[in-house]
Amino acid sequence: GAGVSQSPSNKVTEKGKDVELRCDPISGHTALYWYRQSLGQGLEFLIYFQGNSAPDKSGLPSDRFSAERTGGSVSTLTIQRTQQEDSAVYLCASSLGPGGNIQYFGAGTRLSVL
Amino acid sequence: EDKVVQSPLSLVVHEGDTVTLNCSYEVTNFRSLLWYKQEKKAPTFLFMLTSSGIEKKSGRLSSILDKKELFSILNITATQTGDSAVYLCAVVRGGSQGNLIFGKGTKLSVKP
Numbered sequence: 001g002a003g004v005s006q007s008p009s010n011k012v013t014e015k016g017k018d019v020e021l022r023c024d025p026i027s028g029h030t031a032l033y034w035y036r037q038s039l040g041q042g043l044e045f046l047i048y049f050q051g052n053s054a055p056d057k058s059g060l061p062s063d064r065f066s067a068e069r070t071g072g073s074v075s076t077l078t079i080q081r082t083q084q085e086d087s088a089v090y091l092c093a094s095s096l097g098p099g100g101n102i103q104y105f106g107a108g109t110r111l112s113v114l
Numbered sequence: 115e116d117k118v119v120q121s122p123l124s125l126v127v128h129e130g131d132t133v134t135l136n137c138s139y140e141v142t143n144f145r146s147l148l149w150y151k152q153e154k155k156a157p158t159f160l161f162m163l164t165s166s167g168i169e170k171k172s173g174r175l176s177s178i179l180d181k182k183e184l185f186s187i188l189n190i191t192a193t194q195t196g197d198s199a200v201y202l203c204a205v206v207r208g209g210s211q212g213n214l215i216f217g218k219g220t221k222l223s224v225k226p
Contacts, residue, residue: 004156033213042118043157043202045213059213089155098212102148102162107155 002026004106006092012112013082021077021109025094032075033095033103034067038088046090049075050098082113116141120203120217128225131193135220137203138185145208147179147186152219153199160188160201193224 005024013019025032034046045059049069060066064082069075079086091108095101121136139147146164150157161170163179163186170177174193179186190197200221204214 031212035214035216040218042216042218043204043214045215048212050212056212091155091157093214095212102159103214104159105150105156110155 004092004094004104006090006106006109008109009107010110010112012114014114015084016081018078018080019082019111021079021090021092021111023075023077023092023094023106025073025075025092026104029094029096029104030072031095031098031101031103032069033093034075034077035091035093036088037091037108043091046077079111082111084113087111087113116205116207116215118203118205118215118217120201120220122220123218124221124223126223126225127193129194131224132189132191133193133222135188135190135201135203135222136185137187137217139203139205139215140184141205141207141215143208144181145206148204148206148214149177149186149188150202150204151199152202157202190222193222195224195226198222198224 007022030051032049035043037043047067048056064080067077089108093103093105095103118139149160161177166181174191177188200219202219203217
């Protein structure tokens, strides 16, 4: 597609429920990243996929968080048993390749856990 | 621990003013520094800086990197209300670590 697409744009859920956030990167981009932006905070790295390599999961805050990238394209971030502190904007980015390439961001999913 | 620090955290100016936003970093294996503008949700790319002393310009915006003193500045001249946004600075490390390390951003408000 023309840009990085994320869905849903907003998600309200109850504490303890599971949620899935979707990211469709720019066509041809091999690298895909998930970040989290909490109120008043900078963007916090969560996970990074590059091609068929094993993902870099070093930023995931707990084992309730997981992500998949199917067929080297679309990615899903799953948060199990959501907590109120998970409320944030979840941003996805993609780039042509790894490392120093420019990352292009989607509009994000605003997650609110009640 | 790698970190990126931006200052000021917020800034209010009037249209026509010139502003300078600061970004300092302490990062192992530095590769490049990027500036983004975030108005609502999606950060939009402004500049990528890799070499010291080479100014990047785009209209009224310009940026430069100092790899010796470990900082970058973003200048905006003749500010307009449409420049109101959060400006994010991020650093890319070399090697297999592909993620950006972000500062907390500078919130710029331009009053008419």
